[in-house]
Amino acid sequence: MTLARPFALLLALLPALAFADLETARQQVENQQLDAARATLERHLAERPEDAEARFLLARVLAWQGRPLDALPLYDRLLAGDPDNADYLLGQGQALLWADRPQAAMVPLERAATLAPDYILVQQVMQQARAALSTPVTIAEQPVQPQAQRRHELELSYRTDDLDSGFDDWQTQRLDYVSTRAEGLGWYGALLREQRFGDWDPGLELGAVIALDENWTLQPEVGYQHDPFFLPKWHADLRLQRRLPAGFLGAVSVRRTEYETSRVDRLALSVERYWNDWRAGYTVNITDVSNAGTPIGHDLSLDYYYDGLSYLGLRGTFGEEEAVEGQRLLTSDVRAISLQGRHWFDTRWALTWEFGRHDQGDLYTRDWVQLGLRHAF
Numbered sequence: 001m002t003l004a005r006p007f008a009l010l011l012a013l014l015p016a017l018a019f020a021d022l023e024t025a026r027q028q029v030e031n032q033q034l035d036a037a038r039a040t041l042e043r044h045l046a047e048r049p050e051d052a053e054a055r056f057l058l059a060r061v062l063a064w065q066g067r068p069l070d071a072l073p074l075y076d077r078l079l080a081g082d083p084d085n086a087d088y089l090l091g092q093g094q095a096l097l098w099a100d101r102p103q104a105a106m107v108p109l110e111r112a113a114t115l116a117p118d119y120i121l122v123q124q125v126m127q128q129a130r131a132a133l134s135t136p137v138t139i140a141e142q143p144v145q146p147q148a149q150r151r152h153e154l155e156l157s158y159r160t161d162d163l164d165s166g167f168d169d170w171q172t173q174r175l176d177y178v179s180t181r182a183e184g185l186g187w188y189g190a191l192l193r194e195q196r197f198g199d200w201d202p203g204l205e206l207g208a209v210i211a212l213d214e215n216w217t218l219q220p221e222v223g224y225q226h227d228p229f230f231l232p233k234w235h236a237d238l239r240l241q242r243r244l245p246a247g248f249l250g251a252v253s254v255r256r257t258e259y260e261t262s263r264v265d266r267l268a269l270s271v272e273r274y275w276n277d278w279r280a281g282y283t284v285n286i287t288d289v290s291n292a293g294t295p296i297g298h299d300l301s302l303d304y305y306y307d308g309l310s311y312l313g314l315r316g317t318f319g320e321e322e323a324v325e326g327q328r329l330l331t332s333d334v335r336a337i338s339l340q341g342r343h344w345f346d347t348r349w350a351l352t353w354e355f356g357r358h359d360q361g362d363l364y365t366r367d368w369v370q371l372g373l374r375h376a377f
Contacts, residue, residue, distance in 0.1 A: 022054055029057070034065050052078060059091055068095040079108075086116040094125055100151050102129040103309055103347055113276060123247050127274040130305055153178045155352065157372030165364040171195040172370075185210060194231060201231040217241040219253075232257045232264075239268075247274040263290045279303040287321065293331040295320030312341045315356070332361030342374070350374040 028037035089112035096105035161170035207221035239253035297319035338356025
């Protein structure tokens with residue numbers, strides 16, 4: 001009897017001791033003591049391997065430490081026991097995204113969105129994965145940001161524009177480079193050459209995407225053309241983006257474009273909405289063209305995402321905008337519609353395409369086709 005009572009007391013205390021370990025680990029995470037939290041959780045799981053709550057916290061700690069590949073086996077085990085747990089699916093999707101596998105991340109994220117359609121964080125991380133190829137967007141509900149691997153992409157593209165009203169056709173050749181990380185600084189650049197009115201103009205573009213915090217993103221961009229005939233001498237653009245509730249994004253940008261004989265200043269106000277597999281956007285452009293009026297134009301967009309980061313997109317433009325005719329800059333009515341997309345064959349290769357029609361008032365109508373080959377590394 002004397003030995004039985006201490007053993008009984010010990011058994012009664014075990015759940016409380018396990019709870020204390022978990023609370024200690026949570027407090028260590030709150031204090032950003034991730035190494036200590038990992039040690040506490042690993043010790044705890046060695047004694048209580050069936051504790052799914054501790055395993056889930058350890059998986060998140062590993063991802064926050066910049067070790068998403070070590071977290072993935074833990075998520076596999078958690079989902080084997082509870083495949084319909086939206087939190088586990090979200091965690092696995094975040095770990096895959098931070099491991100530079102955005103397409104693979106879409107699989108658990110899309111399942112989580114189906115199981116929990118009102119789970120706002122799932123929608124936000126899906127948005128982040130879809131934007132990873134071009135515009136990194138931060139999501140910081142964690143106490144510490146992970147260091148995801150950087151992704152680089154090159155795209156070679158060619159575009160041809162068929163003009164009526166006696167104008168020669170246009171051509172555009174581009175080599176684009178993009179470097180992104182799911183959480184952090186991104187940058188991009190392009191070498192280009194365009195042919196219009198029988199002349200070629202080469203150019204250079206450079207830009208960056210700077211995450212100021214979990215909601216604000218700053219995007220500066222500059223472009224330069226040496227001794228241009230029809231392209232501007234230079235342009236500078238600054239865009240500020242804000243994450244809003246319910247899948248909305250708002251943005252404002254200012255742009256100055258300097259031509260040989262004229263200057264264009266533009267203010268653009270944009271709003272986007274992401275939900276499930278869709279994205280919709282609207283932009284109003286208010287432009288001040290020296291010697292050519294103050295045109296106001298409107299851009300509409302609708303994208304459908306499939307198979308991870310592949311997408312189909314519809315674009316529409318109406319209102320007024322500036323047009324280049326030789327070395328003259330003038331304002332005219334405009335209506336345009338286009339269909340575009342990017343199809344990923346695997347995690348490294350994608351085909352980009354676009355075709356559409358652009359009516360530049362009474363000046364001309366352009367029909368164009370663009371094809372590109374993109375490689376991720």
